[in-house]
Amino acid sequence: xxxxxxxxxxxxxxxxxxxxxxxxxxxxxxxxxxxxxxxxxxxxxxxxxxxxxxxxxxxxxxxxxxxxxxxxxxxxxxxxxxxxxxxxxxxxxxxxxxxxxxxxxxxxxxxxxx
Amino acid sequence: xxxxxxxxxxxxxxxxxxxxxxxxxxxxxxxxxxxxxxxxxxxxxxxxxxxxxxxxxxxxxxxxxxxxxxxxxxxxxxxxxxxxxxxxxxxxxxxxxxxxxxxxxxxxxxxxxxxx
Numbered sequence: 001x002x003x004x005x006x007x008x009x010x011x012x013x014x015x016x017x018x019x020x021x022x023x024x025x026x027x028x029x030x031x032x033x034x035x036x037x038x039x040x041x042x043x044x045x046x047x048x049x050x051x052x053x054x055x056x057x058x059x060x061x062x063x064x065x066x067x068x069x070x071x072x073x074x075x076x077x078x079x080x081x082x083x084x085x086x087x088x089x090x091x092x093x094x095x096x097x098x099x100x101x102x103x104x105x106x107x108x109x110x111x112x113x114x
Numbered sequence: 115x116x117x118x119x120x121x122x123x124x125x126x127x128x129x130x131x132x133x134x135x136x137x138x139x140x141x142x143x144x145x146x147x148x149x150x151x152x153x154x155x156x157x158x159x160x161x162x163x164x165x166x167x168x169x170x171x172x173x174x175x176x177x178x179x180x181x182x183x184x185x186x187x188x189x190x191x192x193x194x195x196x197x198x199x200x201x202x203x204x205x206x207x208x209x210x211x212x213x214x215x216x217x218x219x220x221x222x223x224x225x226x227x228x229x230x
Contacts, residue, residue, distance in 0.1 A: 043118070100170070106155055106156050
């Protein structure tokens with residue numbers, strides 16, 4: 001079975017500092033990895049994905065993520081956090097032998113303080 | 115706005131009643147998904163359609179739940195004889211097939227169901 005772990009319920013960071021939101025996964029076969037962000041009372045917004053190729057992928061709003069196959073991780077990063085980045089972040093995985101469904105982690109609340 | 119839309123946004127019902135939700139995907143997308151999200155959890159997959167064919171169903175989808183996508187466009191999710199445990203946010207997403215398994219799914223705003 002495929003699964004995703006987001007070990008931190010909440011991450012606090014000061015505005016202007018770099019941020020990291022952690023994600024590890026378990027899947028048979030090739031993983032397809034995604035990050036989504038959810039603002040209050042809104043649906044999930046796609047940020048970025050890793051399918052194949054370069055391990056560092058860049059996405060929306062200055063976010064990037066690094067795929068590490070040996071550590072089965074896909075951590076979300078941003079060099080300089082903004083207060084407006086405060087939201088709920090979800091990591092998701094789809095294995096190539098598991099059809100099209102996404103399996104999500106429990107989410108990490110990011111709080112950026114000014 | 116050409117994103118995924120869902121209706122209603124909120125639904126309050128009494129236990130034992132039936133409810134139906136609608137999802138309109140992005141027009142050129144042929145795949146449509148339903149997920150359920152409870153407080154403090156990530157979305158959980160319920161079912162998915164490619165065009166009008168329902169290709170996968172989760173074990174979470176009990177026989178009280180039924181989903182349709184009759185013409186390969188909009189979809190409905192019906193819950194019969196609702197229970198308090200059905201209270202959740204029901205999310206719809208859509209994607210195309212142009213990039214194979216690498217396609218991201220685009221989510222609607224969700225329908226929040228409260229069963230009293």
